[in-house]
Every structure is written in C-alpha cells, then in structure tokens.
Amino acid sequence: xxxANLTFQFCDQLVRDFEEVIENPIISKSSVYYTGVxxxxxxVVMAVLDENYKPVAGAYRYADVVRDGMVVDxxxxxxxxxxxxxxxxxxxxxxxxYAAAAxxxxxxxxxxGAIKNVVCAAGFELTNLxxxxxAANEVLKIENGAVVDxxxxxxxxxxxxxxxxxxxxxxxxxxxHFSLVISGAYKMSFDEAEVYKRNEKNHTELLPVVKPVVxxxxxxxxxxxxxxxxxxxxxxxxxxxxxxxEKIIEAQTGIYTHKPKNPMFVTPLGIALGCTQESL
Numbered sequence: 001x002x003x004a005n006l007t008f009q010f011c012d013q014l015v016r017d018f019e020e021v022i023e024n025p026i027i028s029k030s031s032v033y034y035t036g037v038x039x040x041x042x043x044v045v046m047a048v049l050d051e052n053y054k055p056v057a058g059a060y061r062y063a064d065v066v067r068d069g070m071v072v073d074x075x076x077x078x079x080x081x082x083x084x085x086x087x088x089x090x091x092x093x094x095x096x097x098y099a100a101a102a103x104x105x106x107x108x109x110x111x112x113g114a115i116k117n118v119v120c121a122a123g124f125e126l127t128n129l130x131x132x133x134x135a136a137n138e139v140l141k142i143e144n145g146a147v148v149d150x151x152x153x154x155x156x157x158x159x160x161x162x163x164x165x166x167x168x169x170x171x172x173x174x175x176x177h178f179s180l181v182i183s184g185a186y187k188m189s190f191d192e193a194e195v196y197k198r199n200e201k202n203h204t205e206l207l208p209v210v211k212p213v214v215x216x217x218x219x220x221x222x223x224x225x226x227x228x229x230x231x232x233x234x235x236x237x238x239x240x241x242x243x244x245x246e247k248i249i250e251a252q253t254g255i256y257t258h259k260p261k262n263p264m265f266v267t268p269l270g271i272a273l274g275c276t277q278e279s280l
Contacts (some may be wrong), residue, residue: 153169
C-alpha cells in the first residue's frame with residue numbers, strides 16, 4: 001500500500017472516530033484534554049482529544065456568527081462556544097481548560113484578535129492559533145502538495161514542500177456562493193438553500209447547478225499553485241461535502257485531488273492536534 005493511501009487511512013479513521021464520539025463520548029481518566037475550536041462561516045465545530053490525542057467528544061452547530069473568516073456576531077460567537085464547552089464538560093465530567101483555534105490563511109492581521117477573544121471569553125485558555133489549511137495538514141500529513149480549505153465564505157490554500165508550508169493564500173468564494181446560486185436557481189431563500197445543499201440526497205441534482213462556482217474555485221486554486229510543483233490536492237472544509245466536487249476540481253486543475261471522509265471535520269481535528277498546555 002502506498003504511503004499516500006496509508007496517510008489517507010489515518011485521516012479517515014480519525015474522522016470516523018470523531019463522528020462516533022459526537023454521538024457517544026468516551027468517558028476516560030485523561031490527565032489533560034485538548035480542544036479544537038473551529039469558528040466557520042456556516043458551522044462551529046468543537047473537537048476534544050485526550051492526553052494521547054485521541055477523540056473523546058465533539059459537537060457542531062450551524063451558525064451565522066462568522067462571515068468570510070471575520071467574526072460578525074461577537075457575543076453570539078462567545079455564547080455558542082461557551083454553550084458547546086459546557087455541554088462537552090457535562091458529558092465528560094471534567095473541565096476543559098486548553099483550546100486551540102484557527103483563522104483563514106493570511107488574515108492574522110485582520111481578525112486573529114477577535115478569534116482569540118471569543119475562545120478566551122468562552123472560558124478557555126488559548127494555547128495555539130493556526131491557519132486553517134495548516135491545521136488540516138496536522139491530520140492529512142501531506143509532504144508535497146496543496147491543502148485547499150473550502151469554507152463558507154472563502155477558499156484557503158496552503159502549499160507544502162517536505163511537510164513545511166511554503167505558501168498560503170485565501171480568496172472569497174465558498175459555500176455562501178453555492179447557496180446563492182441554488183437560491184436563485186430554485187427560487188428559494190438563502191437559508192432554505194443552505195439546508196437544501198446539506199442534504200446528500202440532493203447532491204447529484206445540485207452538482208451541475210453549482211458547477212460554475214466549483215470551476216471558479218478551481219481557477220483560484222490553479223492561480224495560486226501555478227508556480228509550485230504540486231503533485232496532489234487535498235480538499236477540506238464543509239463545502240467539500242458536496243458529492244463529486246473533487247472530480248470537477250481534478251479535471252479543471254489536472255492534478256490528482258483527494259477528498260477525505262467528511263471533510264468538514266478534518267480542520268477542527270487538526271486544530272485540536274495543534275493544542276498544547278502552553279498559553280499564547
């Protein structure tokens with residue numbers, strides 16, 4: 001079995017384990033817990049790992065507190081993270097102290113302070129702040145290639161060489177744009193379109209409708225990786241849950257494109273893997 005396939009197996013197994021503990025948390029006697037908080041445009045995800053960095057609990061909640069990587073409802077974001085933290089603590093029977101978070105690549109000067117303040121105001125001790133594609137690679141473990149995080153508002157790209165990030169970029173175009181197209185095509189509200197696209201049963205029907213947006217995402221990827229020897233692309237982020245999106249991107253870029261199991265959970269798990277016990 002190739003090294004790449006082994007890496008993908010690790011990623012997919014970690015996601016499967018996380019999906020299981022969302023429904024059935026593991027009550028263990030861990031000396032410490034590491035939490036990853038992913039404040040996404042469409043969804044807030046919290047992943048909790050034990051001292052061995054194994055998933056023990058998790059939760060996610062669709063919300064509209066962040067847009068294009070920027071916190072637009074500060075109090076709402078704090079309340080959601082605080083509530084999710086409390087729920088996890090009740091399930092695990094312990095206090096969650098340490099947390100890491102992430103921001104779209106290249107936006108640290110714009111909104112990293114707000115993300116930090118949300119996590120800290122919710123009761124966590126913030127120990128790390130990563131860019132989203134780099135966090136995802138904590139799970140993907142790509143040596144040479146590109147991690148593309150297609151979120152609700154933006155597409156983030158990290159190019160890696162020998163396991164090190166050598167280039168990052170973030171551009172508008174993401175799930176919000178998919179929903180706008182669906183809303184117009186089906187004469188439904190934006191919120192209805194958001195719910196409609198999350199249903200996997202609708203994906204075969206929707207793929208041709210949103211194909212122009214996927215092709216736009218592909219052009220963004222091509223533009224940012226054209227000066228690098230990228231051999232593979234890995235897709236993460238909630239928008240990548242759309243069935244078949246990887247095939248369009250591979251066809252447009254001409255580069256092998258991999259989509260892990262449930263790409264919505266890869267980045268929050270990577271954030272949690274990047275958590276430590278040392279405050280920023």
